[in-house]
Amino acid sequence: MYLTYNYSSQLLATTTFIIKRTLKAVAKFFCTIGAKLVEVQQKRADYWLLNNMTDKQLKDIGLTRGEIKQRFYETNS
Numbered sequence: 307m308y309l310t311y312n313y314s315s316q317l318l319a320t321t322t323f324i325i326k327r328t329l330k331a332v333a334k335f336f337c338t339i340g341a342k343l344v345e346v347q348q349k350r351a352d353y354w355l356l357n358n359m360t361d362k363q364l365k366d367i368g369l370t371r372g373e374i375k376q377r378f379y380e381t382n383s
Contacts, residue, residue: 353378 356364356374364371 349378 353374356369361371364374369377
């Protein structure tokens with residue numbers, strides 16, 4: 307008499323686990339990319355808006371035209 311082991315159920319459980327883990331990683335990847343795209347687009351829109359303000363409007367919010375690019379693209383040195 308031989309002992310039998312059901313390898314197909316173990317294989318199915320392992321495959322299901324791997325697929326779920328992979329799908330979660332892919333979903334996280336695309337969510338991260340989507341969030342970064344939204345952030346970059348918002349920054350571009352804000353930059354465009356400030357560049358198209360008059361000098362008087364910029365003065366009202368405490369900025370000069372020369373500070374716009376510096377504030378958006380400043381490096382942390």
